[in-house]
Amino acid sequence: MEIICPAKFPGTQRAVEAIPILADQGVTAVEVSIEFNDYFDHHDCDEVHKLISVLSSSGIRAQSVHGACGRLYDISSPDDQIHERGVDGLIESIELASLLDAERVIVHASDFFENNRERRFDRAHGVLKELSAVASEAGIVIAMENLIPKFLGYNPDELLALLESIDPGAIGICFDTGHANLSGRFEEYAEALLPYAVEIHLHDNDGTQDQHKFPGEGSIDWPRFAALLRESGSMASMMIECQPPEGIPWSKAFQMFRSQLGE
Numbered sequence: 001m002e003i004i005c006p007a008k009f010p011g012t013q014r015a016v017e018a019i020p021i022l023a024d025q026g027v028t029a030v031e032v033s034i035e036f037n038d039y040f041d042h043h044d045c046d047e048v049h050k051l052i053s054v055l056s057s058s059g060i061r062a063q064s065v066h067g068a069c070g071r072l073y074d075i076s077s078p079d080d081q082i083h084e085r086g087v088d089g090l091i092e093s094i095e096l097a098s099l100l101d102a103e104r105v106i107v108h109a110s111d112f113f114e115n116n117r118e119r120r121f122d123r124a125h126g127v128l129k130e131l132s133a134v135a136s137e138a139g140i141v142i143a144m145e146n147l148i149p150k151f152l153g154y155n156p157d158e159l160l161a162l163l164e165s166i167d168p169g170a171i172g173i174c175f176d177t178g179h180a181n182l183s184g185r186f187e188e189y190a191e192a193l194l195p196y197a198v199e200i201h202l203h204d205n206d207g208t209q210d211q212h213k214f215p216g217e218g219s220i221d222w223p224r225f226a227a228l229l230r231e232s233g234s235m236a237s238m239m240i241e242c243q244p245p246e247g248i249p250w251s252k253a254f255q256m257f258r259s260q261l262g263e
Contacts, residue, residue: 001263003202003254004029004063004239008039015040016050023058026251030055031239032100033066034093042096052100062100063237064143064199067093069108075127076110076120076152083123090131098138104199104237105135106143106174109162110152120152121162129166136170143174143199146189148182148210155183156192163196172198175236178205178212181220190225194232201241202257212242214253215260226261 007030009018015032022030032051034042041047055062067073068089075086093105109124132142146159153159163171175197180189184207194200204218205211215222244253 004031005250007032016054019054019058019060023060025249027060029061029063031064031066032062034068062102064104064106065093065097065102066106071111074111076124078116078119087127094135094140097140104141104143106145108145108147112150124152125162132166132170141198142171145174145176146179146193148179156189172196174199174201176201177220178203178210181205181207190228194229194234197234197236199237201239203242214242214245215257222260223262
């Protein structure tokens with residue numbers, strides 16, 4: 001079972017610096033994020049080409065791209081400027097995934113909000129329907145991430161409704177274990193979403209905050225998760241969305257996680 005990790009490493013200033021270190025630690029695939037321009041500026045053509053070159057020379061592939069998210073990039077926002085910026089960010093993510101030969105783009109349906117849920121749902125659904133078709137033409141699948149409460153698509157019913165009337169071959173779920181744990185209904189969410197998952201974000205917490213702890217350092221029952229994963233028949237990619245415990249190389253961290261799953 002291949003496990004991927006973020007294209008980031010503590011102590012490095014840029015993504016291109018992290019890749020050779022990750023390769024030395026046994027990493028074979030990464031998720032590239034465009035959330036932080038100071039670490040990887042996807043608008044800088046030279047930096048994109050450097051990343052492509054260093055991935056190739058290091059023998060690491062880009063498995064997925066995590067799109068821009070947050071209040072300024074909210075595809076559900078009733079504010080036209082924010083909405084359009086979110087749409088542009090998703091288009092840029094698809095374009096970058098195509099350049100990197102990545103298979104998926106991870107998307108958030110919204111940022112935190114208090115009202116206008118129906119309008120936000122309609123806006124997000126329209127964007128996803130249109131751009132999933134664009135992504136599909138490039139051989140890329142959009143993966144909608146289950147989020148934390150007060151975000152659009154935090155529960156299975158709403159998240160799966162966002163996928164309705166969209167080609168299932170063009171869009172799927174990114175099941176986030178840490179976010180599901182914050183619901184207090186982890187097993188229920190996992191049973192509902194894992195059959196639709198094309199990627200899984202793996203991290204832990206104590207059930208009160210989105211802490212992005214390494215699996216086993218929080219309250220998630222990982223052997224039970226492993227059983228639910230097997231029962232679902234999911235073939236989703238697995239990505240540890242946090243850093244290993246201090247001083248532990250990724251090769252050992254992957255082994256530690258596999259032991260959490262009872263492998």
